[in-house]
Amino acid sequence: MITLALSKGRIFDETLPLLAAAGIEVLEDPEKSRKLILPTNQDGVRVVLVRATDVPTYVEYGGADIGVTGKDVLIEHGGAGLYQPLDLRIAQCHMAVAAPAGFDYLRAVRQGSRITVATKYTAIARNFFADKGVHVDLIKLYGSMELAPLTGMADAIVDLVSTGKTLKANNLVEVEHIMNISSRLVVNQAALKLKTAPIRRIIDSFAAAVGSAT
Ligand code: ADP
Numbered sequence: 071m072i073t074l075a076l077s078k079g080r081i082f083d084e085t086l087p088l089l090a091a092a093g094i095e096v097l098e099d100p101e102k103s104r105k106l107i108l109p110t111n112q113d114g115v116r117v118v119l120v121r122a123t124d125v126p127t128y129v130e131y132g133g134a135d136i137g138v139t140g141k142d143v144l145i146e147h148g149g150a151g152l153y154q155p156l157d158l159r160i161a162q163c164h165m166a167v168a169a170p171a172g173f174d175y176l177r178a179v180r181q182g183s184r185i186t187v188a189t190k191y192t193a194i195a196r197n198f199f200a201d202k203g204v205h206v207d208l209i210k211l212y213g214s215m216e217l218a219p220l221t222g223m224a225d226a227i228v229d230l231v232s233t234g235k236t237l238k239a240n241n242l243v244e245v246e247h248i249m250n251i252s253s254r255l256v257v258n259q260a261a262l263k264l265k266t267a268p269i270r271r272i273i274d275s276f277a278a279a280v281g282s283a284t
């Protein structure tokens with residue numbers, strides 16, 4: 071049995087065509103079913119639904135053999151013990167610093183001021199500002215980062231941006247592009263040794279579907 075960990079929403083939806091390329095069809099719609107383990111058309115393959123931030127953990131500890139997870143989540147997790155054979159180029163967006171239009175971020179940086187930054191992505195934010203030599207006080211949040219500057223709790227946020235609509239709706243402006251983000255295939259290294267052929271088959275089908283070499 072091969073267990074694939076996915077998160078609901080964008081990653082699940084964008085992984086379905088890749089699974090189809092591997093001849094795998096998920097037999098239930100996670101938006102309609104309450105099940106956390108979904109069968110597929112192949113007896114030897116099942117999908118487990120976990121929180122996006124839990125995908126690397128499930129694969130690291132063998133709760134799943136393989137998984138699909140954002141580069142953002144992987145960096146925050148650390149990626150220890152995970153084989154990362156493939157950038158799937160799905161769920162594309164970028165990590166950015168954003169601030170209210172009224173906060174002169176560049177001036178604050180130039181003057182060496184301390185900046186308070188709210189984010190779910192503390193590892194990425196810490197590295198980014200350390201590399202720039204900017205002094206930051208980080209506030210860890212688990213959602214709706216946009217609210218932090220609007221309530222006066224933070225000067226700026228570090229968050230994922232795709233269309234920029236959410237920033238705009240909350241009067242925030244992107245002031246720094248940190249890195250491009252897409253989702254990757256992650257594999258449990260022990261599983262790869264024990265179940266080499268079926269896991270290789272999935273990796274190779276996914277690679278062919280996204281047009282990259284392994
Ligand atoms: P959650 O809401 O549980 O934190 P999401 O479904 O919002 O998770 O995001 C899951 C993954 O999808 C993220 O880790 C990221 O890699 C990617 N992602 C998040 N937001 C966007 C976006 N706006 N556009 C494209 N991909 C995104």
Ligand code: MG
């Ligand atoms: Mg979300």
